[in-house]
Amino acid sequence: MRRILLLGLLVALTGCGEQKPEKKKEADESDKKTSQVTPPETKTEPQTAAQPAVTPQAKSEVAANEKVAEPAAKKAAGEKAAANKAIAAVPVKQEEDAQGKAQEAPESEAEKAPNVADIMKRFTGDRAAFMKKYRAADPADRQALVANELPQPQPYAEALLPLVKADPASDETRPALMWMLSQSQGEPKETAAKLLVAHHMDSEQLPNGLFGLTRQPPSAAIQTMLDEIIANATDEQRRLKGIASFGKAMQFYNGQRTYDALKGRVESAEKDDSDEATLAKAQAGLDDFMKQLSPDAQAYYRTGKMADGSELPDRLEEVSNEFGDVVLMERGPRKIMLGDKAKGTIFEMRNLAIGKTAPDIQGEDLDGEEFKLSDYRGKVVVLDFWGDW
Amino acid sequence: MYPHERSLVKQLAGKPFALIGVNSDGDREKIRETVKEKNITWRSFWNGPDGTQGPISTEWNVSGWPTIYVMDAEGVIRYRNVRGEAMDRALETLLAELGHEMTIQHGDEEEPGETSGGQ
Numbered sequence: 001m002r003r004i005l006l007l008g009l010l011v012a013l014t015g016c017g018e019q020k021p022e023k024k025k026e027a028d029e030s031d032k033k034t035s036q037v038t039p040p041e042t043k044t045e046p047q048t049a050a051q052p053a054v055t056p057q058a059k060s061e062v063a064a065n066e067k068v069a070e071p072a073a074k075k076a077a078g079e080k081a082a083a084n085k086a087i088a089a090v091p092v093k094q095e096e097d098a099q100g101k102a103q104e105a106p107e108s109e110a111e112k113a114p115n116v117a118d119i120m121k122r123f124t125g126d127r128a129a130f131m132k133k134y135r136a137a138d139p140a141d142r143q144a145l146v147a148n149e150l151p152q153p154q155p156y157a158e159a160l161l162p163l164v165k166a167d168p169a170s171d172e173t174r175p176a177l178m179w180m181l182s183q184s185q186g187e188p189k190e191t192a193a194k195l196l197v198a199h200h201m202d203s204e205q206l207p208n209g210l211f212g213l214t215r216q217p218p219s220a221a222i223q224t225m226l227d228e229i230i231a232n233a234t235d236e237q238r239r240l241k242g243i244a245s246f247g248k249a250m251q252f253y254n255g256q257r258t259y260d261a262l263k264g265r266v267e268s269a270e271k272d273d274s275d276e277a278t279l280a281k282a283q284a285g286l287d288d289f290m291k292q293l294s295p296d297a298q299a300y301y302r303t304g305k306m307a308d309g310s311e312l313p314d315r316l317e318e319v320s321n322e323f324g325d326v327v328l329m330e331r332g333p334r335k336i337m338l339g340d341k342a343k344g345t346i347f348e349m350r351n352l353a354i355g356k357t358a359p360d361i362q363g364e365d366l367d368g369e370e371f372k373l374s375d376y377r378g379k380v381v382v383l384d385f386w387g388d389w
Numbered sequence: 390m391y392p393h394e395r396s397l398v399k400q401l402a403g404k405p406f407a408l409i410g411v412n413s414d415g416d417r418e419k420i421r422e423t424v425k426e427k428n429i430t431w432r433s434f435w436n437g438p439d440g441t442q443g444p445i446s447t448e449w450n451v452s453g454w455p456t457i458y459v460m461d462a463e464g465v466i467r468y469r470n471v472r473g474e475a476m477d478r479a480l481e482t483l484l485a486e487l488g489h490e491m492t493i494q495h496g497d498e499e500e501p502g503e504t505s506g507g508q
Contacts, residue, residue, distance in 0.1 A: 353466065354467060357463070363445060366424060376409065385457070
């Protein structure tokens, strides 16, 4: 059980910036639902904590591989494995390229201080090297390997900090800022948020980057940034404003899983009469998560309501009423509209929460015979959304 | 997944319990064959030819598979996404509420030739 929680935490902390968020959601959910850490080669774990699929360079490549409908993406283990290979292959290649260049370059060039791109490449390369080692390792040793050797983004983000401050407005800096915003904590994250608002409001990439942040918990740094974007967006930046408003509300919904997992860990440590160290560790995990959240988010997870007493589905509905026609993202010919996406989540929050009476389902079984979910009243019912893929 | 489900269905035969699927395979003929081959004895709604984009999973806002809801005898949602032993404990709790105290043995019912769960 602890392993799932660790995994959930890692996923929450290392969620991606500029990527296809629907894909990520699926990954989050399978992380949550799978009872053990699974190596990235298997089909049920598109993105485990151990996977280096978190760098902008790798992501743009992966995105190309993943422009497929959800069912197809889940269907073939072979395809999944191929996508995983692509993730690993890209950074490895870059690492080799970087080494090759360094060898060819004159000495003065080689000794030059690293720029933003160099540091991003170094992270990608280090993650790729880790993955090589991970794949080669005995499966029994892999969990320890992840815990001890997986390169963490924070030191790289700290190394980026002076460089992005020195050149905040350039096109090379923007992806680094998005990456720092989604991957790091503390000063690098807060600085990235400020610099993005100050210098990149006009970037065509910013709305997509913001959509990627929808999966992250409602940290103070990102929520504040979204507030500023909403306050400062011009009429021409309506899509940006809509996605920022949507993301602001959706972060509350998406952070719930992590909160529930951490809270559950504390509760089970209390219930099981675990030793004090286990309980203290669980409590520290929950405290660390809560500490980074915006005041509104802290109130929401403690009480189920926003600080001003409003309800999350009502807030999301307001956003949907105002920005329902905003295109969240395009997947091939399919446009995903904000209103459609919000509608499902609002319905889920209002009708599918624990304690609600399940909405009835009326439909055909696999033999074409009509039946209803409510036919089974009086029985304990497990409803399993499944597919044979 | 199938082996655990088979085990539950077998152990809870005769109890007030039902496992209901919502199948999101777009090809109904193909899934009917699979159901026969893999001895899937429980009933499923079919989510229609659009597969994962079908009407039932869309209404229930499902974006990851499998997604699991557990309802009590009144139809109230009591658990979401419990699996393995957590599901066994959840079912024990809900069955006990109906006066059926029991211990579910966590286990998998493998079909001959089956290596692991299909989901």
